[in-house]
Amino acid sequence: MTEPVEGTRMSALEFTLKKWSAWSPGLESRRHWQEWAAGEREPGVEGVPDLPELKPMFRRRLSPLSRMALRVAMDLRPEQGVASVFASRYGEMSRTLELLRTIVSGESVSPTAFGLSVHNAVSGLYTIGSKDRHASTAIAAAESTFMAGVMEAAAWLGSGAQEQVLLVYYDEPLPASYQQFADGREYACAVGMLLSRDGDGPKFRISSAGPRAARTDEPQAITWLRHLLQGTGQFELGLAGTGWHWQRHG
Amino acid sequence: MNDLHHEIKQLIIDSLDLEDMTPADIDNTEPLFVDGLGLDSIDALELGLAIKKQYGVTLDASDSDTKRHFACVDNLVSFVKSQQN
Numbered sequence: 001m002t003e004p005v006e007g008t009r010m011s012a013l014e015f016t017l018k019k020w021s022a023w024s025p026g027l028e029s030r031r032h033w034q035e036w037a038a039g040e041r042e043p044g045v046e047g048v049p050d051l052p053e054l055k056p057m058f059r060r061r062l063s064p065l066s067r068m069a070l071r072v073a074m075d076l077r078p079e080q081g082v083a084s085v086f087a088s089r090y091g092e093m094s095r096t097l098e099l100l101r102t103i104v105s106g107e108s109v110s111p112t113a114f115g116l117s118v119h120n121a122v123s124g125l126y127t128i129g130s131k132d133r134h135a136s137t138a139i140a141a142a143e144s145t146f147m148a149g150v151m152e153a154a155a156w157l158g159s160g161a162q163e164q165v166l167l168v169y170y171d172e173p174l175p176a177s178y179q180q181f182a183d184g185r186e187y188a189c190a191v192g193m194l195l196s197r198d199g200d201g202p203k204f205r206i207s208s209a210g211p212r213a214a215r216t217d218e219p220q221a222i223t224w225l226r227h228l229l230q231g232t233g234q235f236e237l238g239l240a241g242t243g244w245h246w247q248r249h250g
Numbered sequence: 251m252n253d254l255h256h257e258i259k260q261l262i263i264d265s266l267d268l269e270d271m272t273p274a275d276i277d278n279t280e281p282l283f284v285d286g287l288g289l290d291s292i293d294a295l296e297l298g299l300a301i302k303k304q305y306g307v308t309l310d311a312s313d314s315d316t317k318r319h320f321a322c323v324d325n326l327v328s329f330v331k332s333q334q335n
Contacts, residue, residue, distance in 0.1 A: 057288055060267040108303070111295035 012207035013154040015195045018164065021075035022225055023049050023068050024189035037229035043187055054129050061112055062125065064188070065092060069122045069170035070129065072192035076166055081132035082194070083156060084166040086123045087139040087149030089219070090174060092116060097175050122170065135162070143183065145169065146191075146220035147239040154206065157197050164196040169221040184216040191221040202228075205247040209236055212243035254327050258301075262323075265300035266293050278324045286322075294320060301326070307333040 026044030027036050035041035048064045049071035062070065069086065076082075095117040102109045115121070120138035127136050135156075141148035146169045153165040173186035220237050227235045227246070236243045259273035262282070266289065280286040283294065297320065298309050307330060309316055319329040 056270060060269060108299050111299065112292050115292060 012205050013151070013158055014203065014205045015154050015157050015197065016199050016201045016203050017193055017228075018196045018199055018201045019076050019194040020192065020225075020228065021072045022189065022191045023071045024187060027189075033225065034229055037226050043189065045188070058129055061116060063092060063095060063116070065094075065170060065172045066116070066122050066125055068172075068188065068190035069168050070126060072170070072190040073126050073166060073168050074130065076168075076192050076194045077130060077132065078164070078194070081130070081134050082164055082166045083134040083162045084123065084126060084132070084136040084168065085139060085149050085153045085156075086120070086126070086136070087141075087145050087152075087167065087169045088119070088122070089140055089142060089145040089171050091119045091138075091140065092121060093178065094172070094175050097177060122168075126168075141240065143214050143216040144220065144239045145171075146224060147237045147244060150193075150206070151239060153193075153195050157195060164194060166192065166194055168192040169219070171219060185218045187219055187222055189219070189222065191225055201250075203249045205249070207245050207247075209243035209245040211241055212236070212238050214238055214241070252327075254330065255323060258323055258326050258330070261300055261304060262287075262297060265296055276323060278327075279322050281322055282320060301330065305330050305333065 022033055024043040025047035027033055027041065028047075028049065032041055036043070048067045051059055051062070051067060051070055051074065053074050054070070059067075065088075069088075073084065095113050099109050099113055099117055116125075119140060120136075123136045123138045126132065127134075137152065139145065139149050139152060149167050149169055153167040156162040156165050168190060169192070170190035171186075172188040174182050215238055223235075224237060231248075233248050235246050237246065238244065255278060256273050259276045262268065262276065263271050263273065276287065282297075283289045289297070298311075301307060302309055309319075319325050
């Protein structure tokens with residue numbers, strides 16, 4: 001492999017993983033995820049996490065998908081709040097499909113369903129529900145969604161804009177009508193990381209590894225979590241046609 | 251409690267996902283929004299739509315009376331009755 005010409009090379013991004021959390025039906029604790037990474041447990045299909053931190057009047061509008069994302073966000077958020085990146089490939093696709101069906105049938109759409117179908121709905125729910133006034137954004141980038149979220153969060157740290165960033169990836173299987181577009185194994189899951197510029201926890205260095213074909217046999221966040229739990233020292237994840245090399249220290 | 255009161259309370263519970271409530275929990279004169287039941291502006295839109303669908307009444311968001319009609323269950327019942335006659 002030839003080294004890129006000096007000056008055009010993209011510098012590496014580095015961060016510390018302060019905390020992580022994940023939730024999927026049937027994989028509801030760190031022990032469950034450890035067993036999953038060891039091949040001893042499979043995710044289930046139905047179930048929603050509890051959110052006792054949020055008021056019932058707030059919780060009532062949450063979809064199973066947004067409940068998973070918020071569970072992970074609440075697990076990781078520091079008391080003083082934190083900037084957040086919410087990454088989802090499909091977002092609230094089930095709600096969107098329901099809205100489209102309502103429009104086709106000629107009926108008026110539900111304002112609540114419309115408001116909560118947008119891609120930054122979970123970002124809004126998180127900041128309102130936790131009264132967190134830090135910056136928050138929402139990302140979708142096809143099969144590279146998780147990596148795009150990591151890149152955004154790491155860039156916030158690298159630019160000095162934030163000391164730490166909460167990243168939450170969340171998705172659920174496509175509704176039956178869209179199944180023909182599914183290109184790999186689908187999970188209902190949320191995977192979260194609290195990234196920091198320094199501090200205690202595993203340190204990661206991410207650098208460009210050249211052009212790569214997209215790999216979509218499972219969500220990237222699931223691949224990443226398996227590497228984390230198995231303690232893999234080096235691995236690669238793609239982002240829009242480029243491979244990104246991950247190196248773990250500690 | 252007459253039937254329309256009960257019906258409108260059930261409509262409020264169903265359309266706004268107030269899963270843990272029963273019609274008996276909602277007072278006829280208690281404010282629906284902010285204080286009292288604690289509904290918000292999205293609920294106002296959602297409830298307006300549900301009332302429109304169920305009773306075929308027309309609601310005008312710019313009409314200053316609309317806010318009064320939605321103040322409590324008693325007012326909603328009077329409003330629906332007045333539109334049906």
